[in-house]
Amino acid sequence: MAVRNKQVILKNYVTGGLPKESDMEVTEISIQLKVPEGIKDAILLKNLYLSCDPSMIDSMRKFETSYVPSFEPGSPLSGYGVAKVLDSTHPDYKKGDFIWGITGWEEYSLIKAPNQFFKIQHMDVPLTYYIGLLGMPGMTAYAGFYEVCSPKKGDYVYVSAASGAVGQLVGQFAKLLGCYVVGSAGSEEKVELLKNKFGFDAAFNYKEEPDLNAVLKRYFPEGIDIYFENVGGKMLDAVLLNMRIHGRIAACGMISQYNLDHPEGVHNLMHVVLKRVRIEGFVVTDFYHLYPQFLEMVIPQIKEGKITYVEDTAEGLEAAPAALIGLFTGRNVGKQLIVVSHDW
Amino acid sequence: MAVRNKQVILKNYVTGGLPKESDMEVTEISIQLKVPEGIKDAILLKNLYLSCDPSMIDSMRKFETSYVPSFEPGSPLSGYGVAKVLDSTHPDYKKGDFIWGITGWEEYSLIKAPNQFFKIQHMDVPLTYYIGLLGMPGMTAYAGFYEVCSPKKGDYVYVSAASGAVGQLVGQFAKLLGCYVVGSAGSEEKVELLKNKFGFDAAFNYKEEPDLNAVLKRYFPEGIDIYFENVGGKMLDAVLLNMRIHGRIAACGMISQYNLDHPEGVHNLMHVVLKRVRIEGFVVTDFYHLYPQFLEMVIPQIKEGKITYVEDTAEGLEAAPAALIGLFTGRNVGKQLIVVSHDW
Structure with missing residues (x-):
C-alpha cells in the first residue's frame, strides 16, 4: 500500500547570493513503505527530525569543483536527520533501529x-x-576545539556565531577545560543565552559594535589564544589584529560570506606571520572515527547537567525552506531543526 | 687610538609605504677598537658582511605593538651580519672568533x-x-619547509619569491625530498636561475601573468599541496583557489604587502574550510635550537654540490640603503648582502 511522501524539492540551482524560499518547493509523491523487491543493501526510513546546516547552501549551487556534491534540481534536498528504519535489506540495519546520518528532506x-x-x-x-549536540554539530565542536585548536587551561578563547549549533558547545567545552571564553552573536536574546545559559564569561552583540577591533580589545586586553571561526570576513580581520603569539584559529565555516557574490577581503593576514598564528580549516567527516570517544565524554556531562543545548524547532516540512534560509539571516536561536514527525 | 666608523643611520621613522634611500644616511663617527674599560660581557666587532632582510622594514617604522623592536632614529640600523671579534670581555667570545648574529650597520x-x-x-x-644559506634565511627555509610544511615525497610544492634568500633553498630542499616544485619570480633572469641553477621543475615570471589563477592551474593541474608563502596579497588569493585537500601554507613573509598603506584583501579564505587547509605563520627564532642539526644536513650537501646558493653583493656601506630598498622592488637577484670589508 502506498502512502503520501511529502518532499522539499530544490527547484533550480541557486545562483548569486543566498537561496530564497522560492528556490525550494514542497510537493508530494507516493511511496511504498517497503524496500522494493530485488534491491539489496537498502533501507527505508521514516524521517523524524531534519537538521538545517549552513553548509547545505554549497549543495544548492552548481559547483564545478568536486569537493561538495550538488543536490539534483527536481529532487528533495538532503541533509543530516534522525530516522527510524521501517524496512531493511541491509545486514547492518533492521526494522525498528533508530539512526542518524544523511537522509532526504521528505517524510520517507x-x-x-x-x-x-x-x-x-x-x-x-x-x-x-x-x-545537534550528539550529531554532526556536536562532533564538529568536539573535533574543532580539542583536535584543531590545541587548547589548554587558561587560554583566551573567542567564539563567533556562538549561540549556533556548534558555537554553544565550543564555549561550554572551553569553560569545562578552564579557559576564559567570550562569544558573539547577533541579538540581545542570544547574548543573554551565552552568558546565562551556556556560561560564557562574556558575550556581545556584534551588530551593536561598529568597531570590531575595539570590542575585541575590550574583551581580550591580553589578546586571543584561540578563535573558533564560524563567520569570516570583517570579524576574521578584526580577530587577526588581536591574536596572541602562537594563537590558533579553527576555521569551521564563514557564514557571513555565503550571501555575498564576492567575498569580503581579509586584510590583516600579515599578522599570521608576525604572531606565528595557525589557521586550520577542518571538516567533521575527517574526525568521525572519534565519535565513540566523544559520546563517552559528553553523555555523562549531559546527564549531570554540565552541558546544555538550545534548539530552535520548526514544525513540519512546510516550514523547512524558511527555517533553512533563516540560518543566514540569524533568525534561529540555537540549533535549527525541523520536526517531520512526532510519531515514532 | 680611534679609527673611523662609517655608519648607516635611520634618519626618521618610515611612515606610509616603503622606505626611501633618503630615510637613511651614511655618516661617520670614531671608535676605539677595544671594549671600553669597565664594561663586562661585551664584544667589539669588525663587521664584514651585512644582510638585507625584508623584515627590517618593520623596525624602520614606529610600531605600537611590541613584537618587533624599532630602530632608533639617529642610530645605525641593525640586522644580521658576519663579523670578527676584535676584543671581548665576554667569556664565550675571544679575539679572532668569527660569529654571525644581529649587529650594527656600521664598520665596527x-x-x-x-x-x-x-x-x-x-x-x-x-x-x-x-x-644566507647557513644563516637566518637558510634556517628559515629549513624550519619552514621541514617543520611547518609537513612535506612528503611527491608533494606538489609552490614557492613564491623563489629566487630570494629563502625561496631558492626551499625549492632545493623540496627537490631533494622528491617533490614537484614550481617557483615564481619577477624577471626572466630569475626564472632562468630557478630552472637551470636551482633545479625547479618549472618556473614563471609573475609579472607576465595577468591571471595568476590560470597560471597556477597550468602548472598545478592536480593542485598544490604545499605553498611556501613569501609574498601575500593577490598571489595568496590565487593559491587558495588551487590548494589541494589538506594542503599546507607556511607563511614566511608577505613582501608584496609591505609597500601598501592598506594591505590587499584576500577573498578566498573560504577555501581554507572547504579544503581543510592549514596556514601557519612562523618565525625562524622559534627554531634556532635546530641549527646544529641543520648544519649537519646542509654542509655535506654544499660540499657535494647538491645545494647551491646565489648572492647579490653590494660593495660598501654607501651602497647599503639602495640595496635594502631594492628588496622591495625585486632588484636583487638572489640573496642581497653588503660587503663592509673584504679584509679579515
Whole structure:
C-alpha cells in the first residue's frame, strides 16, 4: 500500500547570493513503505527530525569543483536527520533501529547503499540531539576545539556565531577545560543565552559594535589564544589584529560570506606571520572515527547537567525552506531543526 | 687610538609605504677598537658582511605593538651580519672568533650583552653564507619547509619569491625530498636561475601573468599541496583557489604587502574550510635550537654540490640603503648582502 511522501524539492540551482524560499518547493509523491523487491543493501526510513546546516547552501549551487556534491534540481534536498528504519535489506540495519546520518528532506526515504549512518544506542536523551549536540554539530565542536585548536587551561578563547549549533558547545567545552571564553552573536536574546545559559564569561552583540577591533580589545586586553571561526570576513580581520603569539584559529565555516557574490577581503593576514598564528580549516567527516570517544565524554556531562543545548524547532516540512534560509539571516536561536514527525 | 666608523643611520621613522634611500644616511663617527674599560660581557666587532632582510622594514617604522623592536632614529640600523671579534670581555667570545648574529650597520660595533650570536665553526665555505644559506634565511627555509610544511615525497610544492634568500633553498630542499616544485619570480633572469641553477621543475615570471589563477592551474593541474608563502596579497588569493585537500601554507613573509598603506584583501579564505587547509605563520627564532642539526644536513650537501646558493653583493656601506630598498622592488637577484670589508 502506498502512502503520501511529502518532499522539499530544490527547484533550480541557486545562483548569486543566498537561496530564497522560492528556490525550494514542497510537493508530494507516493511511496511504498517497503524496500522494493530485488534491491539489496537498502533501507527505508521514516524521517523524524531534519537538521538545517549552513553548509547545505554549497549543495544548492552548481559547483564545478568536486569537493561538495550538488543536490539534483527536481529532487528533495538532503541533509543530516534522525530516522527510524521501517524496512531493511541491509545486514547492518533492521526494522525498528533508530539512526542518524544523511537522509532526504521528505517524510520517507529509500536509501540505497547506506553509508555513514550511526545507530543510536542511547535513547535516554532527546532524540533531536542526534542532529545537534550528539550529531554532526556536536562532533564538529568536539573535533574543532580539542583536535584543531590545541587548547589548554587558561587560554583566551573567542567564539563567533556562538549561540549556533556548534558555537554553544565550543564555549561550554572551553569553560569545562578552564579557559576564559567570550562569544558573539547577533541579538540581545542570544547574548543573554551565552552568558546565562551556556556560561560564557562574556558575550556581545556584534551588530551593536561598529568597531570590531575595539570590542575585541575590550574583551581580550591580553589578546586571543584561540578563535573558533564560524563567520569570516570583517570579524576574521578584526580577530587577526588581536591574536596572541602562537594563537590558533579553527576555521569551521564563514557564514557571513555565503550571501555575498564576492567575498569580503581579509586584510590583516600579515599578522599570521608576525604572531606565528595557525589557521586550520577542518571538516567533521575527517574526525568521525572519534565519535565513540566523544559520546563517552559528553553523555555523562549531559546527564549531570554540565552541558546544555538550545534548539530552535520548526514544525513540519512546510516550514523547512524558511527555517533553512533563516540560518543566514540569524533568525534561529540555537540549533535549527525541523520536526517531520512526532510519531515514532 | 680611534679609527673611523662609517655608519648607516635611520634618519626618521618610515611612515606610509616603503622606505626611501633618503630615510637613511651614511655618516661617520670614531671608535676605539677595544671594549671600553669597565664594561663586562661585551664584544667589539669588525663587521664584514651585512644582510638585507625584508623584515627590517618593520623596525624602520614606529610600531605600537611590541613584537618587533624599532630602530632608533639617529642610530645605525641593525640586522644580521658576519663579523670578527676584535676584543671581548665576554667569556664565550675571544679575539679572532668569527660569529654571525644581529649587529650594527656600521664598520665596527660594540655589542653589550651579546645574545644569539652563533660562532662560525666551518670556515671552508664562503663566509657570506652565514648571513644566507647557513644563516637566518637558510634556517628559515629549513624550519619552514621541514617543520611547518609537513612535506612528503611527491608533494606538489609552490614557492613564491623563489629566487630570494629563502625561496631558492626551499625549492632545493623540496627537490631533494622528491617533490614537484614550481617557483615564481619577477624577471626572466630569475626564472632562468630557478630552472637551470636551482633545479625547479618549472618556473614563471609573475609579472607576465595577468591571471595568476590560470597560471597556477597550468602548472598545478592536480593542485598544490604545499605553498611556501613569501609574498601575500593577490598571489595568496590565487593559491587558495588551487590548494589541494589538506594542503599546507607556511607563511614566511608577505613582501608584496609591505609597500601598501592598506594591505590587499584576500577573498578566498573560504577555501581554507572547504579544503581543510592549514596556514601557519612562523618565525625562524622559534627554531634556532635546530641549527646544529641543520648544519649537519646542509654542509655535506654544499660540499657535494647538491645545494647551491646565489648572492647579490653590494660593495660598501654607501651602497647599503639602495640595496635594502631594492628588496622591495625585486632588484636583487638572489640573496642581497653588503660587503663592509673584504679584509679579515
